[in-house]
Amino acid sequence: NAGVTQTPKFQVLKTGQSMTLQCAQDMNHEYMSWYRQDPGMGLRLIHYSVGAGITDQGEVPNGYNVSRSTTEDFPLRLLSAAPSQTSVYFCASSYTGTDTQYFGPGTRLTVL
Amino acid sequence: SQQGEEDPQALSIQEGENATMNCSYKTSINNLQWYRQNSGRGLVHLILIRSNEREKHSGRLRVTLDTSKKSSSLLITASRAADTASYFCATKSGGTSYGKLTFGQGTILTVHP
Numbered sequence: 001n002a003g004v005t006q007t008p009k010f011q012v013l014k015t016g017q018s019m020t021l022q023c024a025q026d027m028n029h030e031y032m033s034w035y036r037q038d039p040g041m042g043l044r045l046i047h048y049s050v051g052a053g054i055t056d057q058g059e060v061p062n063g064y065n066v067s068r069s070t071t072e073d074f075p076l077r078l079l080s081a082a083p084s085q086t087s088v089y090f091c092a093s094s095y096t097g098t099d100t101q102y103f104g105p106g107t108r109l110t111v112l
Numbered sequence: 113s114q115q116g117e118e119d120p121q122a123l124s125i126q127e128g129e130n131a132t133m134n135c136s137y138k139t140s141i142n143n144l145q146w147y148r149q150n151s152g153r154g155l156v157h158l159i160l161i162r163s164n165e166r167e168k169h170s171g172r173l174r175v176t177l178d179t180s181k182k183s184s185s186l187l188i189t190a191s192r193a194a195d196t197a198s199y200f201c202a203t204k205s206g207g208t209s210y211g212k213l214t215f216g217q218g219t220i221l222t223v224h225p
Binding site: 004033035040058090101102103106 | 116142143152154155200204214217
């Protein structure tokens, strides 16, 4: 199993550009989520999904969109990048009914 | 807002010593987990303790939970240089069946050889 994979590893954007961060898992997990990690802030939940076709907002959803068309994939879209979105983004997944989450390696995003 | 607050923010010890990290939270929880993050990597699950448990062990790790004080501690015994990492507590509240977690700010542990 590859576990949770994320692409790209690094990305530099200019203000106003859009992009999609990719996340995939091969463990057949129902639950998937996106976090951002900023220095001194821990991890904050952006969006999450409890299954294909079902998504919901987390703590800091503004400026981000998600969709879940398959169990395996959960992409995060930045609609119009802002410097405040400079961060490290982590995707995670777990089985429904368990709370142990498996994390991807992260995407380091810089918005100039 | 962050559910968990961790203390200390940074801890520096020598190999062989024990390391203790604390986590406090604000609302009632179903369970509390500890994760480790090596520099530049994703988080890795270490241990989960349920709200009706007081202590749990896993190898060199010992976790305690005091729901009356809304706090937990993680003890790493006989630390090694490879234990150098950031450690995060994460809490789950509410009755949902999925793992919507709230993370603390983390403790940076440095173990000197």
